[in-house]
Amino acid sequence: MFTIRCPYCGERDQSEFSNGGEAHVARPKDPEQISDREWSEYVFIRANPKGIYYERWVHTHGCKKWFNAVRNTSTDEILKVYKMGEAPPPLKGFKNTIKTPSGEPDVGSGNFSVKKP
Amino acid sequence: MTESKIYFKFDGKKYAGNQGDTIAAALLRNNVRLIGRSFKYHRPRGIYTCGIEEPNALVQIINEHNEPNVRATVKKIYEGMIVKSQNRWPSLKTDLGSINNILSPIFSAGFYYKTFMGPKGFWKNVYEPLIRRTAGLGKPPKEFKSKSIHQHHNVDIIIVGGGLSGLLAARKFAGTNYDVLMVEREDALGGVLKNADKIKSINDQPKDEWLEKTERLIRNSSNIKILKNTLVTTYNFSDHLIALEDKNVGKPQDNEKPELVLHKIRTKHTILANGHIERFITFRNNDLPGVMLAASFEKYLNRYGVVPDESPVIFTNNSSTYSLLKSLTDLGHKPKAYVDIRDQKNIEKETIDLLEKFNIPFYPKSEIEGCEGQKEVKKVSIRTKKNQISKIKTSMLCVSGGFNPDIHLFTQSKGLLKWDKEHLTFKPDRIFQKTITLGSVSGNFSYEKLLVEVENKLSEFEGLNELEVKFELNGPGKFQIKELWETKHEKKSLWSKSFIDLQNDVTTKDLRQAVNEGFNRIEHLKRFTTNSMGTDQGKISSINALGIVSKILKKDISEVGTTTYRPPYSPVNFSAIAGRSTYEFYDPERKTPLHSWHVKQNAVFENVGQWKRPWYFKKSEDETMHQAVQREAEQVRKAAGILDGSTLGKIEIKGKDALTFVNLMYTNSFTKMKPKTGRYALMLGEDGMVKDDGIVCKINDQHFIVTTTTGNAASVLAHMEEYAQTEWPNLNVYMNSITEQFATFNLSGPKSRVIMSRVFNDIDFSNDQFPFMSFNNFKYLDTEIRILRASFTGELGYEIYVPPSHALKLWQKIFIYSRDFDLVPYGTETMHLLRAEKGYIIVGQDTDGTVTPLDLNLNWMIGKKKKDFIGKRSLTRTDIVRETRKQLVGLVPIDKTLGIEEGQHVIEQKDLSLPIKDPVDMLGHVTSSYFSPNLNHSVAMALIRGGKRKIGSRLFVSTENLNTIAVEVVEPNFIDPKNERMML
């Protein structure tokens, strides 16, 4: 369990929050004008990367405010938290710890406890 | 010092122990060595260690709700404790299950996967009962109400382990500004200072004196809190640790106080000073009672004052056994023999001097080949440096195979390990979190280097104390070891086995067989053989297994790697995890303001979410539920009934853009709706599926009150908040839950108007003044109530919203004023029946998240002219407009005496008699079914494929005994299809 810094309340336990999936997936402005495929992609399809990810969180058992976060999904490090409406910070600004071909960071992902020779 | 004796029972016999003894220490004091039977082979097992790493000596505490798998080496005795051995039948000494030992070929690696494949039915009838009888450990505990609690900590530093390294670290932090928590799993600080005689003095004082002074100093520092009898079990991400404290060490359980405390610790830095674990060596019959780890033997001598055996044989591959030799000879005891696999020239001088001084038989460059005995060790067999076998009579064998830094917590924290070639073990290499390792857990086995290590690793902290510590050691300061994981067998018989995992009865033969069968990855091998998968997680043996496997595979041990160390470090009681969240504290109970009235009227309650709702009211003691519901339902349609609807969710929506927002949230159009009217409304998800329904009441375009189903109140509000905050933050709108600000009464039935007119005699309830789906606020006594004319029964009906403070009085008043009108209170079951007679849906019963408004024939509720609402676009997706989707229909049995069961399949074929050759095509299922007292036959609703086109046709509904019931498919509206009654 990690902690999350709610931009309104400060640092709290993860158990106070709910995850809202990928962030910055805009609802189509004019749904009637787009194809079934485009609409379905908005409704059903989300990225699920191993690595750095923009996602939405809500402080369910707290202020109930939604906000965005940048999280490294392979290490659970929350790299940045920002309010709804603020522009997403560029990914280039974060050190991506993923180095190995299989997408494992060389320390922290936990699949191997011994450094590979 | 005179010590009072403590009496306890083991397998029915009374024994005496000393204050502070563990069960194991007390049993050893009484010369009891046989403690239990092993998991698969039922071999006799004894006490192998002196701590948490114990694989064998697991017992059941009968007077603590039968608590099973308790480590006898950890649990302390108290007066009157009742302990039993485990996994033996009929008794520990004559165990019939040990036949498994002879049958062992079928119990080899992978036996669960291979042996029990067939024939059909054998698993259920033969194998499983057999395994359940003979394999396994303790019996499940009895149910009890735990008083365990959770406690939270937020600290700067946690020091895990109160041994020498932990004490030095704490000494550095004493009196500083850092908030420090020190956690020690034993009942006293000191670690090695108490367990062994390796250190003679510290700062020229006896070590005990230094320990006492240091502990006092730490204890008096206001910035350090010490938790004893507390085991850190888990090191999570984000510097979050979990520790389990035993509050009843050496005391019987007190039913009024917590027996366990689960500590949840947030820290900024973690200092791991949790030491090391001694490992064993595998040889023939290395599981016999009487085989014990050398450092554990030493701990019994030093910490408990128990001499497990006065003349054991010592077998080692390293220099650490010097101090055991010294402790024993200091007590005047003489080991039978000292067997060391190292060359004499590599064995430290101090050891050789001692052996010579006491004339102890010395076997350098030799090893233990095996040991013999029926229930305990009688003889050991030594392979000497000339490769000859020499047998010695002894009743105890002390083994040291080297030491592993206790890396469980470090690897749980996701730190990486590396192989230490000098000490032949894995040690921490790279940290992932803010972790500092000190002492033997970091791979530092030298007391001289410890001070430097502490100074260096704590140099990042400012303002710490200077350490002035000088050790004087007993014996060799430098740790020296030679590789040895197992020794070669001489004797082959079914009885002779070399164990690599004592708790799970895994032998080295199993490891070889698994590799032969292709399981050459360590994680696969672990699961196939179950090596290190016991409750001890192979603490004394898992590295040995890696050593053996690396030899079989001819690979470097670091290439083989370790298996993943997962939390918890040691089993955690479910009672501690649950804490106080059990029984009545499991979930809050919510009661309506009328609850006491319902209780007096013999309501039988139903749980709806957290709410207690009257299910039905028992009119007399012998009235059945069916009778009650039939009576209530009939009376509502004949006269009038009243339901406590206070649990309905109520959300107030306000703001300049409230109308726009409500239009987006619900399918209906609210733009042209007049103020002071309500509308039955549907809420969809973005996928077009029905999420909730309720009534939207418009006070004006800036102010709405909506109702939700009882169970969805919180999720509907969250859904609204999500869209308001994330999708349309530009809209000026605010939501508030007002569920508990009003009690709600649903009055329904042909007499309801006259009752309302009597109760509120200044209000005109005529159709003109109070039409269907209109509402108004009225002054009532010193408060205000709202009355809405609406109906969920199909009868003329009114909903009254009243502040809780006035609810009970008003409810009673209604009954007084309706004496002449036969008003009946009814519960949720009758409500469901009445709405089913009208074909009204219950979200979550007639829908399941895959049902659209079109499937429910609710097209009329969709505001087609609205540009957008949540889920609108999905309603025109090709899959949603498909005619063969499951659609809601009504079902009426052809034989009107028959009842239909909810959940049964709707099918086209009549005959279901066995054998069924072709798969039965299932059209759908029955979602709601009731016997209607008003129609005098069953009515049901069902979701069936292409249902709309099947209206008028005949289908069949399955029954639980493979019969079918013929039904006619009808429109789901069984009573008053023109809806005249509610417009009355």
Ligand SMILES: [Zn+2]
């Ligand atoms: Zn917050």
